[in-house]
Amino acid sequence: MPQPEKKLDPTASPQEWFGYELRTRRKAEELSARALGRLVQVSDDVILNIEKGKYPSCQCDLAKRLDDILGTGGVFDRAWPMAFDPRDADKNRADADKRAAARAEGTVLVRAGRILGSDEPPSRPGSHDPVDRRSFLQASGLAAIAPIEVTQAFAPSSLALPESIGASHIDQIQEVATAISGWDNKFGGGGMVRDVAGRAMQWSAGLLQAQCPQYLRADLFAAVSRLGIVVGASAFDSYAHDEATTTFKFAADCAEEAGDWHLRAKTYSFLARQAVWIGQPDDGLTYAEKGLVRRDRLTATEQAMLQTARARAFGKLGNVRDCMAAVGEADDAFAQSRPAEDPPWMAYYDEAQHNGDTAHALFDLAILAGQDPGRAASRFYTAVKGHSDAFKRSRAISRTKLAALMMAKGDPQQAAVIGHDALDEVGRLTSRRAADDLRQLGAFASKHPRVQEAVGLRERITATVSA
Structure with missing residues (x-):
């Protein structure tokens, strides 16, 4: 049975007044939390936590988007400084930094780097647990992979882990990720590529339990996240879907630990594409929209990538209007792409990739909704040629x-x-x-x-x- 909604007391605090107004106006527009979240590009968890007065720092630009969608005439924008004073946010960050500095230096088991939570965030529906490489290995089955000779080029044959992390270990993870990504794109994710990917992931995830200097901490988590994306893609291509999902979510957690919005966006892009592929387009849409949270932190190319994922989800749903709108938003974003601003691993998303990805969405509209096949055909031609x-x-x-x-x-x-x-x-x-x-x-x-x-x-x- 669904849980009863929390009764709100608008007199309890400015945050709860803000939440009470948001819930009241959302319901007046007959919008679910999920529907409103889609419209303002945040998750339904964010909307519900704001309504409950639990969300620590609603951003000012989100308040303005809520005003626009709900037609409040600026109520939330005007109330924002009272409910979410930025000076309080700065104080909270400073306190978190002091707590982090007081911990034992050299360990990576701290959480100051998370970009979507506080130092010890409460568990929320749909959120991931803190990064735990042992549970990840158990859930994904990677711990049972037998050694193979070829992995000696990428990790110690015995999978021996160092006692402490140095820059060379991080460089090694990055080089392995680049190599496996190249093989995966050229040969597919099965066979030897999958075996090497699993071994590399097992070793790299194990590094998260080693001692790590604080100044290398973010780089370590970012490198493991990048490798997790590559390994998840290999598993996805091999139809090991449970393992792929586990690995992508692990990569998303590592990206948040690293404070890296770009890697986080990439993991949600892959989760969205996989969900659409396995016949869960509604989940795919949710993942894509989670990736677009704080899109102002993303490059134009990354926004195009995520808008394309939205288009593919709408295409599978046979939703012509929203699919075409998402394709248009993807095209607009891609037109603003500046490759020099993108992370190196986004270089794959060029004109050919963009046309191929959007063509998949338009293909589904042609097959499922009787739309003009010419739009998809022209984009597939461009992709094949490019x-x-x-x-x-x-x-x-x-x-x-x-x-x-x-x-x-x-x-x-x-x-x-x-x-x-x-x-x-x-x-x-x-x-x-x-x-x-x-x-x-x-x-x-x-x-x-x-x-x-x-x-x-x-x-x-x-x-x-x-x-």
Whole structure:
């Protein structure tokens, strides 16, 4: 049974008055906390905690967005200094810094770096537990992975952990993440790539229990977060979905420990894409919108990436209006991209990637909602043309989806030609996602039993994906 709402007392404190007004006006507009959160780009937990007077520091720009959405005439903007005096926030941060300095120096088991919580945040629905690499290893199954020779290039063969962390350990994690990401994009996430990724993740997560100088703490958590994103992507591509979700959430926690908004955004982008892929678009939308919290801290490219995730979720839901709006927002953000401002690992999100990702959303509208297939087709063409050999999986998937779109909505003979080109490339990948896209293409081809080219393509697909 749902829990009864907490009774609010607007006379108890300025924060509770603010929360009482927010709940009253939200309900007057017949909006759920989740719906309002989507409109102002925060999670439903934030809305509910503000209403309960529990949220420590509602940002001024959020107050203004609430005014705009609820049509208050500026009530929350005017009340913000009274309810959330920035001088109190500064005092709280200073007190937290003093507490952190008083702890034993050298240990990483402190939480001063978290960007979305206080020093010891209360547990909230939908939030993650504090970073605990032992429970992560147990939940993900990585602790049971057997040693393999190739991992000697990335971590000690015995997985021996150092007693203390140095800059060289952090550099090693970063180099491994870059190497695995390159392999994953080129070959897919299965086979050797997955084995190496698991071993590297096990060793790197173990470093969080070692002694670490305070000045290296944020860099260590950021490096482990980056590797977690790469390893989660490999598991996602191999359809180890539970492990992928666990690893992505672990990476998100590490990003928050590091105070890194960019890595946090990337983890939520992957969580959103995975949720959409496994048939949970509503969860995908929630993840994407959590990633957009404090979008002012993100680069334009990162905002485009997350808006694209929203578009893909709306596309799977068959929501034409919101999908097209999200594609438009993604395009607007990408038009403002400045690669020099992006983290190095965002270099993959170029014109080809943006067109391929938005085309996936438009593909679903064409198939599920009868929309114009030309919009998706033109973007898939751009993606196929723009992806280099370093991104063979993305190129192969875009080519496969283009063939499927044409097979379903256009010329099946031309679709077969493109489909054979896709098969030439996909056959060398270890990607379960790529294989599933081929099966979809085969299903569309089966609807043209009198077109010899379509029949031949379907037979080849059947032989390829069953091999």
